[in-house]
Amino acid sequence: MVALPGIILSQSYEHLMHPKETSMSQPKSIEAKTNPAISRRDMLKLAGGAAAGLTILKRKAAAAPLAPKRFFDPISIERISDRDPGLQPPLLVDMQTHVWWREDGLKKMSERGENFLKALAGSRARIVGHPVPIADMGRVMFIEDLFLESETDVAFLNSFGMRGAFDGIDLFPPREAAKIRSMAPNRIRVLGVVDPPDGHSAVESLAYQCEELKIDGLKLYPPGPDITGWRMDDEKVTYPIYEALRKHKVKNVCVHKGLPGQFLEEYVHPADLARAAADFPDLNFIAFHSAYPYEAELADLAQKAKVKNIYAELGALASIWLTDPARYAKLLATLLKGLGPDHIVWGTDTPVVGPPHWQIQAFQAFTIPDEIVEREKCPQLTDEMKRKILGENTARLFNMDIPSVRKAVEADYLYKLRRDGNPPPTIDVNRLTKKS
Numbered sequence: 001m002v003a004l005p006g007i008i009l010s011q012s013y014e015h016l017m018h019p020k021e022t023s024m025s026q027p028k029s030i031e032a033k034t035n036p037a038i039s040r041r042d043m044l045k046l047a048g049g050a051a052a053g054l055t056i057l058k059r060k061a062a063a064a065p066l067a068p069k070r071f072f073d074p075i076s077i078e079r080i081s082d083r084d085p086g087l088q089p090p091l092l093v094d095m096q097t098h099v100w101w102r103e104d105g106l107k108k109m110s111e112r113g114e115n116f117l118k119a120l121a122g123s124r125a126r127i128v129g130h131p132v133p134i135a136d137m138g139r140v141m142f143i144e145d146l147f148l149e150s151e152t153d154v155a156f157l158n159s160f161g162m163r164g165a166f167d168g169i170d171l172f173p174p175r176e177a178a179k180i181r182s183m184a185p186n187r188i189r190v191l192g193v194v195d196p197p198d199g200h201s202a203v204e205s206l207a208y209q210c211e212e213l214k215i216d217g218l219k220l221y222p223p224g225p226d227i228t229g230w231r232m233d234d235e236k237v238t239y240p241i242y243e244a245l246r247k248h249k250v251k252n253v254c255v256h257k258g259l260p261g262q263f264l265e266e267y268v269h270p271a272d273l274a275r276a277a278a279d280f281p282d283l284n285f286i287a288f289h290s291a292y293p294y295e296a297e298l299a300d301l302a303q304k305a306k307v308k309n310i311y312a313e314l315g316a317l318a319s320i321w322l323t324d325p326a327r328y329a330k331l332l333a334t335l336l337k338g339l340g341p342d343h344i345v346w347g348t349d350t351p352v353v354g355p356p357h358w359q360i361q362a363f364q365a366f367t368i369p370d371e372i373v374e375r376e377k378c379p380q381l382t383d384e385m386k387r388k389i390l391g392e393n394t395a396r397l398f399n400m401d402i403p404s405v406r407k408a409v410e411a412d413y414l415y416k417l418r419r420d421g422n423p424p425p426t427i428d429v430n431r432l433t434k435k436s
Contacts, residue, residue, distance in 0.1 A: 065326065066325075066326060066369055066371065066372075068325055070367075070369045071321065071325040071326075071328075071329060071366060071367060071368075071369065072362075072365045072366060072367065073365055073366075073367040076364055076365040076367075077365050080361050080364060080365060087364055087383075088151060089386070089387040089390040089391045089392065090387065090391065090392065090402050090406065091153050091154065091391040091392070091395055091400070091402045091405055091406055091409075092151050092152050092153045092154070092346070092360070092390050092391045093152075093153065093154045093155075093156070093345075093346060093390070093391040093394040093395060093400075094146065094152050094154070094155045094156065094346060094347055094348050094350065094356065095156045095254070095286070095288075095313050095315065095345050095346060095347040095394055096156065096158060096288055096313060096315035096316070096347030096348060096349050096350075097142065097146060097155040097156060097157055097158065097347075097348070097349075097350045097351075098137075098142070098157070098158050098160065098172065098349070098350070098351065098352070099137070099138055099139050099141075099142050099157065099172055099176070099177070099180065100117065100120055100134060100137040100138070100160075100171070100172065100351070101134060101135050101136070101137055101138040102169075102171070102172060102173070102176060103138075103139075103176060103179075105135070106166055106167060106171075107167045108166075108167045109165055109166050109167065110164070110165045110166075112165055113162065113165030113166050113171075115262075116162075116165070116262055117134045118134070119262055120134065120137065120352050121133065121134040121137065123352045123353070124137070124351060124352055124353070124354055127353055127354040128354050137351050137352075139180050139183075141351050142155075142157070142180070142350070142351060143180075143183070143184065143414070144355070145350050145351050145354070145355040145356065146187075146350055146355075146356065147184065147187055147414040147415075147418065148414065148417060148418050149355035149357055149418075150355050150356045150357040150360060151357065151360055152356060152360075153187070153391070153405070153406070153409045154186075154187055154188070154189060154391075154400070154405065154409070155187060155188055155189070155350075156188075156189045156190070156191050156216065156217070156347075156394075157177045157180060157181065157188050157189070157190055157191065158172075158177075158191045158193075158219045158254070159172055159173060159174040159177050159190070159191055159192050159193035159219060160172040160193060160219075160221070161193045161194070161195050161221060162221070163195070170193065173193075174190065174192040174193060174209050174213050174215060175213060177190045177191075177192075177213075178190055178213040178214070178215075184412065184414060186405070186408040186409055186411075186412050187409065187412065187414060189216040189217075189398065190213065190214075190215050190216055191215065191216065191217045191218060191219040191254055192206065192209035192210075192213065192215035192217070192218050192219065193218070193219050193220070193221070194206050194209075194218070194220075194241060195221075196220070196230055196234075196237045196238045196240070196241050197228075197230050197237055199240075202240075202241065203240055203241065203244050206218070206241060206244045206245070206248075207244060207248065210244075210245075210248035210250055211248065215250065216250075216252070216398060217250060217251075217252035217253070217254055217398070218241070218245060218250065218252070218253050218254065219254045219255070219256075219288075220232070220241075220253065220254070220255045220256070221255075221256045221263075222255065222256070222267040222268075222272075223256065223263035223264040223265075223266070223267035223268045228264075229264045229266060229267030230267065231267070231272040232255060232272040232273055232276045232285070233272040233273075233274075233275040233276045233279070234272075238276070239276075239279070242276070242279075242280045242283060245283060246280075246282065246283070251282060251283050251284055252283070252284045252286060252397055252398060253283055253284065253285050253286065254286045254288055254313070255273070255285065255286070255287060255288060256268065256288050256289070257269070257270050257273070257287040257288060257289060257290075257291035257294070257298070258270075258287070258288075258289040258290065258291040258292040258293065258294055258295070259289050259292065259316065268291070268294075269291070269294055269297070270287055270291040270294055270297055270298040270301060271297070271301065273285055273287060273298070273301065273302075273310060274301040274302060274304070274305035274307060274310070275305070277302070277305065277307040277309050277310050278305050278307050280309075281307070281309055283309065284309045284310075284311060284397055285309060285310050285311065286311040286312075286313055286345065286397075287310065287311065287312050287313065288313045288315055288347065289313065289314075289315055289316050289317060290312040290313060290314060290317065290331065290335060290344075291312070292317055292320075292331060295312065295331050295334050295335060296334050296338070298310070298312060298338075298339075299312075299334055299335060299337070299338025299339050300338065302338065302339060303338060308343075310339065310343070311339070311343045311344065311345055311393075311397070312335050312339055312343065312344050312345070313344075313345050313346075313347045314344065314345070314346055314347055314348075314363075314389070315347030315348055315349040316347075316348075316349035316352065316353070317331070318348070318353060318358075318359045318362065321362065321366060326372065328366075329366075329368045329369065329372050330372065330376065332344075332366075332368060332378075332381060333368055333372055333373070333376035333378035334376070334378070336378045336379050336381065336385070337376060337377065337378040337379070341379070341384075341385040341388050341389065342388060342393055342396075343393070344388075344389045344393065345389065345393050345394045345397070346363075346389050346390045346391065346394065348360075360390070363386065363389075363390070364386060364390075366381065367380075367381060368380060368381050
């Protein structure tokens with residue numbers, strides 16, 4: 001019997017956990033604690049035919065619940081266990097990755113800013129099974145997580161603003177993202193950031209980022225964990241930003257949507273995307289986190305507006321397929337039916353989720369049961385669709401020539417280091433088999 005390699009489950013928590021974690025020697029000013037992880041012998045067996053009764057996944061589907069194993073394809077699991085190279089996409093691109101600690105540290109922060117960072121550290125701590133100082137979540141962890149401990153070929157490093165919560169400086173400024181890009185230029189792309197309510201200074205900052213830093217796209221945070229927010233379809237506040245992007249021939253606008261809680265709920269809803277997309281048809285609007293739990297509204301708004309430039313990104317949604325695989329299947333069904341497989345892109349929210357290796361493998365093995373396909377009237381999630389989502393769609397959006405990028409990736413030192421000395425780990429599947 002085969003279980004999905006590379007996955008460890010944390011007891012009484014919905015996240016997966018990577019079997020190996022490297023600790024950095026950084027200042028430990030903000031730290032989150034967690035309970036220890038269970039042993040590998042207690043891990044959930046996801047393959048078909050797993051022993052009945054060993055169920056950690058919570059089932060919350062409205063209809064009669066389906067067995068967790070129904071959401072994972074046993075053939076794909078076997079191929080993953082065998083390290084079948086044919087399972088890998090031509091190029092694996094992660095749209096949502098972060099560095100959460102500036103090179104010069106943080107001098108001060110507001111209470112909301114501190115709570116935000118503690119939540120990030122706590123999320124990773126629950127996955128990896130030990131306390132994580134936020135100061136460890138810097139550039140070294142970023143490179144190790146993505147390029148040494150996962151199959152990721154290219155990562156989009158997201159800049160992050162919120163100056164009001166962090167000593168008047170962006171929490172992770174674009175210039176620092178560009179500096180990290182210089183360490184692995186074949187692997188890293190940069191998403192800049194501005195705060196549109198800053199007016200003319202935001203436009204000037206964007207011009208600098210486009211001309212000097214050569215950003216690949218823009219990341220916007222309308223709801224930030226602050227006391228105010230703004231809308232994507234505000235003609236006075238936000239449209240000047242889109243005009244500036246047009247001028248500099250940067251066409252991809254990524255935006256935080258969904259995941260209310262740390263962010264202001266009014267501004268995480270996707271209701272403001274359709275008009276902006278219609279008014280700027282030459283730009284692409286990528287809703288990060290797929291606007292979950294509002295993904296149905298996202299797809300419906302795009303259909304009603306008859307726009308083809310709205311996309312959904314899957315970052316930070318991995319815990320859903322553990323706590324409620326039927327809900328994750330419904331999310332994918334909604335996106336496949338409403339937006340289409342060409343309009344969904346891969347992202348993980350690394351390093352908050354730990355090294356993304358486990359997410360990649362779980363997605364490669366995930367399937368939508370026939371009952372849900374029939375009920376939702378959506379297409380089945382095929383291997384071809386997975387290849388598009390895992391990299392081909394993003395490559396198309398950002399004009400990346402896959403053979404050229406692939407050749408450059410395989411020629412760099414990080415690729416050789418992972419392939420020769422540090423391949424993504426797998427679990428001894430014999431240890432997952434219940435002893436008779």
